[in-house]
Amino acid sequence: MRVAQCCQSRTCHELPKPACCGTETSCTRPGIWECGMAGSLASSCVRVDPRSLSGAVSEPMHLLPCQIQREGAANVKGYFAPAVKDREGGKEVSFRGRTLKGQEVSVPSGYMGVVLREDQKPCSEEEDRLFTVKSTFRSFTQWNLETPPSADDVLIMSLIWPKIAAAIHAPVE
């Protein structure tokens, strides 16, 4: 089952890169579990082990308006989650002494959020890359620096894309 459509067609667009405290995140359409590298001569393939999905737990997700230059686990449960307050204008917290204002955002319907982990990096470009699903999420908290989240935020506007993509690729009657 080599599905390359995801990358070869120009229908799949990358969502803004989240900085979810050191974890790799992406939104995946259920069913597409492999992805060829379009346009490259290398025959390497990105695979996600579907069996890992059943063991994956659902975890709260936070999308921060900054880049943390570090890979690895973060003590979100200790430092961040307990400090989140529900204020008049919505959720509020601070990170490194800066105010963040947030809202809960649902993953577009028909989609599911997954956190992938690559346990072993391939040695060469030809080798396939294998990811396992570490956790899943149906919604996440979008955090803005100081400004309250709104419908005009780039992130919120970008989440309309799956709906449009589905419409323009639907068979013409």
Place this chain on the structure above:
Amino acid sequence: MELEEFERDNSQNRLLSSPVPEICRTEDCCLGIDEAGRGPVLGPMVYGICYCPVARKKDLQDLKVADSKTLSEAERERLFEKLNSTSDYIGWALHILSPNIISTSMQQRAKYNLNALSHDTAIGLIQFALDAGVQLKEVFLDTVGPAEKYQDKLKKIFPELDVTVRPKADSLFPVVSAASICAKVARDRVVKEWKFVEDLGDPDAEYGSGYPNDPKTKDWLSRHLDPVFGYPQFVRFSWSTTQTILGNKAAPVSWGDEDDDSGGKSSTPSVLSFFSAPKDASQPQSHRFFQERNLKPLLEF
């Protein structure tokens, strides 16, 4: 002093006050302002006011209030209880500025420095006393920044008050000494019993005075650094002490609004660039719809 009100949510500021003595509503009063915890890298900054009728200044002096820095903790506690129980003619109020608010104010996009924050807090407390019905006539306080400028600023806002801004006001005017005692007692109590909003399994309280040069404070800071989050909200992130440690030992964090790092000048394009052809004119541009949404074709995983 109902510190629990602040402790219930110490991410925010809190104003606490005594009842206004009846006599202070009818007789001309003097008011002193002082702060505690301006320098420390840990904990809140507390602004205090204390007021009494002008005619009772002598009685206040007889309570033997003095600059809080010259008193021991026990003496301060005892004097505060005395001031608090002399509720027939002495009133007080405190504004506790959360370290979280200090950090986020000083580091917000429209920078709000500590002097401006101090001025606004003092102004807020004078207004609070007026709104509470205290018949204010005289105000005494220590300076923050140049004394004359500060005095002019206050006189403009409160033209009906006789404002005296004087360095070392806390040792010159008993009403300011009394305010300094209230502020210092509140700050000490809050710091000693700091309720961490974070779930860190009760970090040890061996943080000393909180001053950046206190060896205990330094030691505590070096033991409690988290590479991602840095510190709990108890620590003032806007202090250079904290920023130095974070810069050296924590993960670098870049925010979208820090373009000033590149040296300002380079971010402004040369006027000539507007007349030359765009560099990547050969490249097909994606539609505005995608640009506005930051959507790009996924070519590489």
